Amino acid sequence: MPTRPSDLLAAAYSDADRTIELRRQLHRHPEIGLHLPRTQAAVLEAFAELPLEVTTGTTTSSVVAVLRGARPGPTYLLRADMDALPVHEDSGLPFASQVPGAMHACGHDTHVAMLVGAARLLAARREELAGQVVFMVQPGEEGFHGARYMLDEGLLDVVPEAPVSGAFALHVSSTLASGSVNVRPGPMMAAADQWRMTLRGRGGHASEPHAAADPIPVAAEIVLALQAMVTRRVDVFDPAVVTVAHIEAGSTNNVIPDTAYLEGTIRTLSAERRADVVASVRRVATHVAAAHELELHWEHIEGYPVTINDPGMAAQVLETAAELLGRQASVLMPAPLMGAEDFSYVLQRVPGVMAWLGACPPGVDAATAPANHSNLVVFDEEPLPAGVALYAQMALQALPG
Ligand SMILES: [Zn+2]
Numbered sequence: 001m002p003t004r005p006s007d008l009l010a011a012a013y014s015d016a017d018r019t020i021e022l023r024r025q026l027h028r029h030p031e032i033g034l035h036l037p038r039t040q041a042a043v044l045e046a047f048a049e050l051p052l053e054v055t056t057g058t059t060t061s062s063v064v065a066v067l068r069g070a071r072p073g074p075t076y077l078l079r080a081d082m083d084a085l086p087v088h089e090d091s092g093l094p095f096a097s098q099v100p101g102a103m104h105a106c107g108h109d110t111h112v113a114m115l116v117g118a119a120r121l122l123a124a125r126r127e128e129l130a131g132q133v134v135f136m137v138q139p140g141e142e143g144f145h146g147a148r149y150m151l152d153e154g155l156l157d158v159v160p161e162a163p164v165s166g167a168f169a170l171h172v173s174s175t176l177a178s179g180s181v182n183v184r185p186g187p188m189m190a191a192a193d194q195w196r197m198t199l200r201g202r203g204g205h206a207s208e209p210h211a212a213a214d215p216i217p218v219a220a221e222i223v224l225a226l227q228a229m230v231t232r233r234v235d236v237f238d239p240a241v242v243t244v245a246h247i248e249a250g251s252t253n254n255v256i257p258d259t260a261y262l263e264g265t266i267r268t269l270s271a272e273r274r275a276d277v278v279a280s281v282r283r284v285a286t287h288v289a290a291a292h293e294l295e296l297h298w299e300h301i302e303g304y305p306v307t308i309n310d311p312g313m314a315a316q317v318l319e320t321a322a323e324l325l326g327r328q329a330s331v332l333m334p335a336p337l338m339g340a341e342d343f344s345y346v347l348q349r350v351p352g353v354m355a356w357l358g359a360c361p362p363g364v365d366a367a368t369a370p371a372n373h374s375n376l377v378v379f380d381e382e383p384l385p386a387g388v389a390l391y392a393q394m395a396l397q398a399l400p401g
Contacts, residue, residue: 031084051126052066070126183318193303
């Protein structure tokens with residue numbers, strides 16, 4: 001008999017203490033980047049009691065575990081990220097970070113705990129699985145391209161006879177209703193590119209600008225020209241955000257500096273728009289600088305690609321969430337989020353879906369709650385068993401025994 005959704009959820013709730021205990025243990029000891037030895041050790045310890053084939057990364061602290069079902073079949077991947085942020089925690093929680101300058105401010109500690117909980121549920125239901133579940137526990141989601149390292153190390157071929165053919169990831173949000181599952185088909189998260197530019201002019205006396213080549217008004221003109229470019233050249237139905245987030249020039253009131261520095265971000269929702277806007281930012285800035293006989297040095301730092309959900313699998317998440325948690329908990333998102341996610345690299349290779357689990361704390365207004373990445377952010381732990389059950393149910397449905 002396949003496990004009924006209500007029984008799966010009940011099993012996740014009866015295991016909630018272990019899920020929350022692991023979450024808090026990770027929360028106290030956050031680690032940043034691609035090398036997370038303490039976090040990796042906690043994951044390996046939790047996996048050790050389960051019938052999993054476990055391998056660790058050679059270039060990072062990643063962990064890959066394979067659960068083989070009772071019968072052969074395809075391979076389905078469940079992903080959790082496990083890195084923290086360089087933020088000093090001010091949440092006041094009793095289990096707050098004990099590491100100065102590091103905090104699980106994006107809830108990746110909850111993701112690891114939920115994935116481990118799902119591994120326990122699925123290991124107890126191997127009889128119901130025809131195929132393999134791959135548990136992907138990745139470092140370096142916060143800008144370090146951790147998922148890409150794992151793909152390069154053969155993540156998708158960890159079961160050689162059945163390469164990964166579907167993938168699911170869950171992410172908590174402190175500003176979505178607690179226990180809600182939020183997803184949409186198609187673009188889910190943006191591509192994020194950074195750019196930097198240095199305008200080189202000629203310094204001089206502030207009273208004689210004609211004898212200098214002042215980069216400050218040119219920098220100001222570039223800021224405005226970029227906004228005009230976005231509104232006049234970008235189709236509103238394939239949008240872009242260009243933000244100048246940092247600008248620096250000069251040192252005092254009576255000196256014209258010789259350089260001005262600007263940097264910012266470009267967010268887009270399609271590969272075509274992304275290429276077009278990156279080229280347009282460079283072109284506009286270069287030509288505005290040239291018009292004033294200034295040189296421009298430009299640097300583009302490629303970030304994560306667009307995270308694109310498979311439409312059929314997004315519909316399946318909505319259906320599964322409704323079955324497990326009730327209709328009201330299953331939410332079709334009206335629009336993508338303009339943040340970025342390196343699960344996008346996995347979704348470039350296999351059809352899959354990423355969903356958000358609402359974790360706004362009780363008594364807090366979601367509209368004004370400190371958001372993910374805030375030093376004050378708090379995630380409600382109550383919906384974690386729901387996330388455990390959702391992870392497990394996605395795999396059970398993908399690999400029906
Ligand atoms: Zn995150």
